[in-house]
Amino acid sequence: MIMPEPSQSPIGLYVHVPFCVSKCAYCDFASYAGREADVAGYVEAVVREITRRSEETRHPRADTIFLGGGTPSLLSELQVARILEALFEAFAIEEEAEITCECNPGTLSKRLAETMRKAGVNRLSLGAQARQERLLRLLGRIHDWEQVVDSVEIARRAGFENINLDLMFGLPTQTAADLRETVEAAMELRPTHVSCYGLIVEEGTPMHRDITAGKLALPEEEVEREMYETARQTLAEHGLHQYEISNFAREGRQCRHNIGCWTRVPYLGFGCAAHSFFGECRTMNPTTLDAYLAGEEPKTEPISKEEARFESLMLGLRMTRGVKDEDFTRMHGMSIRKAFGEKLDQPIRDGLLEWHEGALRLTRLGMDLQNSVLVDLM
Numbered sequence: 459m460i461m462p463e464p465s466q467s468p469i470g471l472y473v474h475v476p477f478c479v480s481k482c483a484y485c486d487f488a489s490y491a492g493r494e495a496d497v498a499g500y501v502e503a504v505v506r507e508i509t510r511r512s513e514e515t516r517h518p519r520a521d522t523i524f525l526g527g528g529t530p531s532l533l534s535e536l537q538v539a540r541i542l543e544a545l546f547e548a549f550a551i552e553e554e555a556e557i558t559c560e561c562n563p564g565t566l567s568k569r570l571a572e573t574m575r576k577a578g579v580n581r582l583s584l585g586a587q588a589r590q591e592r593l594l595r596l597l598g599r600i601h602d603w604e605q606v607v608d609s610v611e612i613a614r615r616a617g618f619e620n621i622n623l624d625l626m627f628g629l630p631t632q633t634a635a636d637l638r639e640t641v642e643a644a645m646e647l648r649p650t651h652v653s654c655y656g657l658i659v660e661e662g663t664p665m666h667r668d669i670t671a672g673k674l675a676l677p678e679e680e681v682e683r684e685m686y687e688t689a690r691q692t693l694a695e696h697g698l699h700q701y702e703i704s705n706f707a708r709e710g711r712q713c714r715h716n717i718g719c720w721t722r723v724p725y726l727g728f729g730c731a732a733h734s735f736f737g738e739c740r741t742m743n744p745t746t747l748d749a750y751l752a753g754e755e756p757k758t759e760p761i762s763k764e765e766a767r768f769e770s771l772m773l774g775l776r777m778t779r780g781v782k783d784e785d786f787t788r789m790h791g792m793s794i795r796k797a798f799g800e801k802l803d804q805p806i807r808d809g810l811l812e813w814h815e816g817a818l819r820l821t822r823l824g825m826d827l828q829n830s831v832l833v834d835l836m
């Protein structure tokens with residue numbers, strides 16, 4: 459039986475599954491297509507890492523688990539169950555833990571959904587992205603909207619009530635009307651949570667090459683802002699309220715795992731490219747699949763007190779509720795005002811930051827211009 463440190467608050471656990479059916483045009487995540495032969499060996503390597511790290515960290519309690527990717531739903535039922543069993547054996551998982559698995563439409567079978575539910579997964583996150591076929595093709599996604607509808611149906615039948623849909627905006631050729639249609643179609647599926655991400659075109663991706671070559675164009679900044687506003691309004695009309703820059707949820711359905719990351723709750727990450735934050739240190743696993751499978755050592759570095767204070771503000775300001783001065787003071791032994799001094803004045807004068815019920819938070823305008831606010835605070 460696992461005996462956690464009694465004084466320790468629960469942490470989060472993350473497992474990265476870096477396999478995909480094919481590589482999307484905009485993707486620069488640690489994900490690989492055509493590496494099916496490595497899946498079994500990878501699962502065993504992750505299980506060994508889970509066991510080793512749980513011993514090193516003295517089996518802390520955990521109240522969230524997140525299987526992310528890549529495409530975790532490409533694993534077999536046995537492989538998903540093996541990873542979850544290893545986590546349950548190695549850590550003291552709270553009874554009410556939130557256990558999420560990311561899935562891509564077109565890869566979720568009835569059997570896999572049922573196995574996940576039985577193994578304790580209670581939240582599914584589906585990469586739906588867009589309603590329009592032309593946008594899905596442009597993104598290089600493998601699915602169509604019908605498969606999104608089917609996946610939600612499969613998940614519900616398997617007993618999942620807590621379902622997130624990932625959507626995207628700011629895509630080449632996408633209009634605000636397209637996005638409204640996507641959000642409306644998503645709402646027909648009654649998700650409890652929606653993540654709506656603006657496209658970031660990373661260098662080295664096929665989409666970046668097409669944009670640089672003038673074959674594709676991103677929407678103007680103003681159009682992108684209009685899309686974001688459209689998403690916010692349409693989701694609010696359907697009872698999904700914004701609680702973070704890109705995240706919207708029904709009452710009580712906010713993603714606890716991600717909130718933990720934004721409030722600096724310690725977490726352990728397993729698998730290639732996974733990060734951990736534990737004992738005021740950051741650990742980075744090898745970024746490539748080959749390096750991870752070859753047993754390359756992770757890199758660990760301490761986080762200075764100053765970095766920790768900046769991180770608290772940078773991450774906390776992502777959330778609409780902002781950062782409570784009381785929590786900040788408890789964590790860092792000084793108030794936000796003491797830590798950031800005059801640096802707060804300009805963004806407050808510019809209407810980007812505000813104090814509200816004892817918390818410092820971004821205003822509506824500040825949410826749009828978050829990066830420039832953070833540069834001011836650095």
Ligand code: SF4
Pocket residue numbers: 477478480481482485486487489527528529562585
């Ligand atoms: S499904 Fe996700 S992780 Fe896989 S290639 Fe596409 S964007 Fe990347």
